Amino acid sequence: MPHYLDNNCPNSTFATNSKYKSNLNTLFKSLSTKATTNPFPPGGFYSTSTGNGTSDAVYGLFLCRGDQNITGCGDCVKTATTTDLQRYCPNSRVAIIWYDECMVRYSNESLYAKMAEDPSSSFMNAKRYEGNQTQFFEIMWNTMNRLAGETANNRTAKKFTTKMVNITRSVTLYTMEQCTPDLTPNDCSRCLMKAIGLLETMRGARILMPSCYVRYETYTFYIGAVNYSLPLPTTSNITIHGDRGKLHILIP
Structure with missing residues (x-):
């Protein structure tokens, strides 16, 4: 099991039966599949989105620590997307979670190639x-x-x-x-x-x-x-x- 460190979930939320929730579930499945299936993503990093072009679009990514293989990375991302993010950040439109082995985050705004220092x-x-x-x-x-x-x-x-x-x-x-x-x-x-x-x-x-x-x-x-x-x-x-x-x- 990955070693959990911390999370951050702003107060912005979505309805349980909303389209955003459906898109988030699809995003979680995509992130988990990519982290646990060969070929392993270059650099242990993967960014994707669902619901593009709509107000319910969800953007997400994961970064695995550089010394992790597909097993360590996959276990970490899978734990984050199938269990911990839903437990620590239920119905949050934006969230990030850190472990020793990886980091997973998602948002209602594009994340790719945008440097972020907060939250820390x-x-x-x-x-x-x-x-x-x-x-x-x-x-x-x-x-x-x-x-x-x-x-x-x-x-x-x-x-x-x-x-x-x-x-x-x-x-x-x-x-x-x-x-x-x-x-x-x-x-x-x-x-x-x-x-x-x-x-x-x-x-x-x-x-x-x-x-x-x-x-x-x-x-x-x-x-x-x-x-x-x-x-x-x-x-x-x-x-x-x-x-x-x-x-x-x-x-x-």
Whole structure:
């Protein structure tokens, strides 16, 4: 099962028996089928719409994390479209849901190639780095900023990059950044730099936006980082609502 993170559903709603609902169901089926059927969409990204040319048109897309295969991506998108979006956002005309493995969103307005920074959601580790904090955060900021340029100018189907950097002999920084592949390099860069600017100086953090996300940790959290896996810390989750979206503090 995918690891659920957060969702956002504005108050705009539709009637249960409306044409918009029917179009949304068709959209959900299309997204789920595309994510679970070969050929796997390039870059783990797919955008589509139903009811085009009418006032009940629905636009939707999914983006799977760049290290996910068709199984991980498909399970995530299927869970979002068949269960979670209908549970968390019943009758919402606009919604977005994030998991570790994917992001799914839909709207009554076109989404394709439109950079969106809002709504956003932030996850911060409650613990600070116990070593040289000045060194840690200088390396973190420099790495994240360099990675933004690499991600924005990535010429493959995925605007997805990762990087490992040694802080000390015993501490490694793992970083990841991704944009939806429909963005221009300039829009991808703008989105990533906005997200990086929201990072707090903690031991680990991530920022989720509709068009991009960034994350860094001192443990491996993505596939292919190393040839073994370290256990993720057990966490409880505190959610704080503020002007910048939601802030989640992860407490080991």
